[in-house]
Amino acid sequence: MxxxxxxVPDHVKPIRTKVRDFIEQRIYPVENEIDAGxxxxxxxxxxxxKKQNLWALGHPKEIGGGGLPFLDYVYVNEVIGRSEYxxxxxxxxxxxxxxxxxxxxSDEWRERYLKPLVEGEIFPxxxxxxxxVASSDPTQLQTRAELDGNEWVINGRKWFTSGASVxxxxxxxxxxxxxxxxxxxxxSMIVVPTDTPGYTIVRDTPVMGHHGAHCEVVYDNVRVPxxxxxxxxxxxxxxxxxxLGPGRIFHVxxxxxxxxxxxxxxxxxxxxRVAFGEPLANKQLIQKMVFDSYAEIQACRLMTLHAASIxxxxxxxxxEIGSIKVVAASMLHNVIDRAIQVHGAKGLTDDLPLQRMYxxxxxxxxxxxxxEVHIWSVARRLLGxxxxxxxxxxxxx
Ligand SMILES: Cc1cc2nc3c(=O)[nH]c(=O)nc-3n(C[C@H](O)[C@H](O)[C@H](O)COP(=O)(O)OP(=O)(O)OC[C@H]3O[C@@H](n4cnc5c(N)ncnc54)[C@H](O)[C@@H]3O)c2cc1C
Numbered sequence: 001m002x003x004x005x006x007x008v009p010d011h012v013k014p015i016r017t018k019v020r021d022f023i024e025q026r027i028y029p030v031e032n033e034i035d036a037g038x039x040x041x042x043x044x045x046x047x048x049x050k051k052q053n054l055w056a057l058g059h060p061k062e063i064g065g066g067g068l069p070f071l072d073y074v075y076v077n078e079v080i081g082r083s084e085y086x087x088x089x090x091x092x093x094x095x096x097x098x099x100x101x102x103x104x105x106s107d108e109w110r111e112r113y114l115k116p117l118v119e120g121e122i123f124p125x126x127x128x129x130x131x132x133v134a135s136s137d138p139t140q141l142q143t144r145a146e147l148d149g150n151e152w153v154i155n156g157r158k159w160f161t162s163g164a165s166v167x168x169x170x171x172x173x174x175x176x177x178x179x180x181x182x183x184x185x186x187x188s189m190i191v192v193p194t195d196t197p198g199y200t201i202v203r204d205t206p207v208m209g210h211h212g213a214h215c216e217v218v219y220d221n222v223r224v225p226x227x228x229x230x231x232x233x234x235x236x237x238x239x240x241x242x243x244l245g246p247g248r249i250f251h252v253x254x255x256x257x258x259x260x261x262x263x264x265x266x267x268x269x270x271x272x273r274v275a276f277g278e279p280l281a282n283k284q285l286i287q288k289m290v291f292d293s294y295a296e297i298q299a300c301r302l303m304t305l306h307a308a309s310i311x312x313x314x315x316x317x318x319x320e321i322g323s324i325k326v327v328a329a330s331m332l333h334n335v336i337d338r339a340i341q342v343h344g345a346k347g348l349t350d351d352l353p354l355q356r357m358y359x360x361x362x363x364x365x366x367x368x369x370x371x372e373v374h375i376w377s378v379a380r381r382l383l384g385x386x387x388x389x390x391x392x393x394x395x396x397x
Contacts, residue, residue, distance in 0.1 A: 006305055008075045015057065015068070019090065020079040022054055027083045032350055034085055037212075045089035046120050056091035056118055058250075063102050064118040065095075070246065074308045077250045081257025083353075084360055088120075096247045097124035097171065101191075104230040104239060109191055113169060125167035125194075127158040127217065128240075136373045138173065138237070139183035143219060145174040145190055147226065152176075152190055154198075154222040160367075164201055164215035169193045172219070177234050187236035191228040198222040208359045241316070248321050248368065249308045252328040255364065256304065258357055259297050259335045265352065266293065266339035273342075280342060289338040296331040303327060310397060319381050320397070322374040329364040329371060336361050 008016055026048065030041050049055050058073035059065020068076065080086045087093040094117045101114050116122045129135040133142060143156025154174055161170060170192050177186040192199055203216040231239050267290060270281040280286045307320035336358045340347030347354050365371050385392050 006302060009072070012072045012075050016076050016079055018052070019054055019057070019076055020082070022049065022052060022090075023079065023083050023086050027085055027089055028353075031083060031085060031353060031356070035350075035356060042085060042088055045085075046091065049090050054090055055120075056094075058092060058095055059098060059118055060102070063098055063114055065098075071308060071312050074249060074253050074305070077253035078257045078260075081254025082261045084258075084356065087254070091118070091120045092250075094118060094120070094124055095250070096243050097126065100171065100189075100230065100239060100243055103242075104189075105191065106227040108227060113191075116168075122168035123163055123166045125161050125163045125170045127161040127164070127170045127172040129160045130157060131159045131216065132157065136370050138187070138240075141173060141175060141187065143172065143174045145176050145188070147176075148223075150226045151223045152226060152228065154190065154192065154219045154224070156219050157216070158219070159203075159205060159216040160214045161217050162214050164194070164217055165204060165212065167194050170199075170217070171230065173236050173240070176229075176236075181234065184237050185234040188233050189230040189236045189239055190224060191230060192219075192222060192224055196222050196224060207363065210359060244368065245316055245321055246311055248325055249304060249311060251364075251368065252300070252304045252324050253308075255328050255332045255361075256297065256301055258361070259293075259300075259332050262336045262339040262354060262357060263293050263297060265354065266290065266335075266342045269339075269342050286342060289342060293335045293338055296334060300324065300328050300331045306397070319378050319392075322369075322378040322381075325368060326371045326374045326378075329361070332361045332364060333358075 026045060030038075030045075034041050046055075053066075055066070056064065057066035057068050057076060059067070061067035077092075080090060080092060098114060098117050101110055101117065105113070113122065117124060128138060128141070130141055130143060133140040135141065143154065143158060145152040145154045147153075154172065156174065158172065161167075164170060171189050172192050173187055173189055175186055176188040198220040199222050200218045200220065201215045202218050204211055205214045205216055207214055267281075270286050270290065271279055273280045275283075281290075303320070304324045307317050307324050310317040310320055336354055340354050340358060343352065343354065346352060349355065382392050
């Protein structure tokens with residue numbers, strides 16, 4: 001187990017610096033081209049990252065990854081976050097899906113998908129959300145799978161399946177159990193290769209004017225072998241929860257990397273742009289933006305590393321994880337928004353990455369559970385402690 005510190009530990013610094021240099025020198029200059037649709041550049045970056053031994057650093061060694069311990073990898077994620085294209089370029093995008101396959105897939109699917117997945121030769125996708133029900137309450141999901149002999153037959157409609165247009169397979173969350181089953185044990189995850197008959201992408205849903213990432217998919221009598229089930233029947237939510245905990249730490253560390261990039265841009269601009277006879281940096285209203293951003297980033301970083309240390313001890317850290325998801329999403333949104341404001345009109349242009357970062361940050365308050373759901377769930381847990389006559393002892397965490 002790595003000892004937890006707020007500063008990056010010395011033994012992590014060399015690999016973290018190497019990753020940061022790669023991102024700043026190789027990825028930053030081509031971000032606009034990738035954004036404009038030149039996806040082949042990502043393939044070139046992937047090859048280069050492999051050559052430099054920067055590939056899939058956090059994946060366990062036994063499935064072909066770099067095997068960095070959880071806490072070490074947390075700090076590396078902070079610099080990976082600086083560019084939204086870095087996760088794919090460095091092969092870290094498949095971490096959660098490959099761990100899920102490794103733990104729960106049948107031998108056949110592990111053989112077929114795991115190696116190419118970790119190598120970045122194929123892409124995964126994950127389908128939970130549906131257009132017709134409030135999917136932040138996933139017990140309402142309507143997509144069903146019935147067992148017919150040795151096959152699951154899946155019917156339903158999903159949307160916001162990120163990456164579906166390039167994915168080799170989708171892990172789909174479906175109701176498999178009879179109506180009398182308690183909701184939390186009624187759903188399962190099933191692997192569906194995207195070339196299965198009846199699986200049809202009906203729409204690439206534009207998000208804030210941007211195309212190419214999130215798809216609406218119809219499942220019309222999609223038949224897959226019985227063994228495509230991940231884990232036991234009815235364990236869909238259990239597996240989803242395992243997927244989400246450490247995943248949220250990595251997400252939030254990447255958001256902290258984005259916030260650092262926005263903060264750097266904001267402070268440089270404030271020092272260098274002159275208005276009304278002095279640098280913007282001399283104006284108190286601008287200083288307030290710098291202060292607020294500093295305080296929000298710092299508070300969020302401390303909370304996130306603290307949550308990571310609790311997860312590293314083997315606790316699910318439900319209160320801490322739910323809290324950082326909310327605090328981090330709003331921190332990121334606020335810091336990028338202020339950085340745009342300090343740049344004036346330039347902040348909205350493609351000359352800077354801020355407009356792209358802002359779009360992604362806005363979505364962060366919705367995906368992986370909207371803010372309100374996490375707030376509700378964290379508050380219920382805290383109040384529940386008091387209902388039992390105890391208190392939430394901050395010092396004991
Ligand atoms: C960029 C992006 C990528 C995504 N990628 C994927 C993906 O790959 N796979 C996938 O399955 N899904 C994905 N999603 C979907 C995402 O997970 C859902 O949008 C999210 O779970 C919310 O579900 P919903 O959109 O149905 O909102 P709803 O459930 O309809 O909720 C709408 C609003 O209701 C409010 N609300 C809900 N519950 C409560 C409550 N308890 N208290 C107070 N207010 C509440 C919140 O304000 C919430 O925003 C993605 C979404 C985005 C934006």
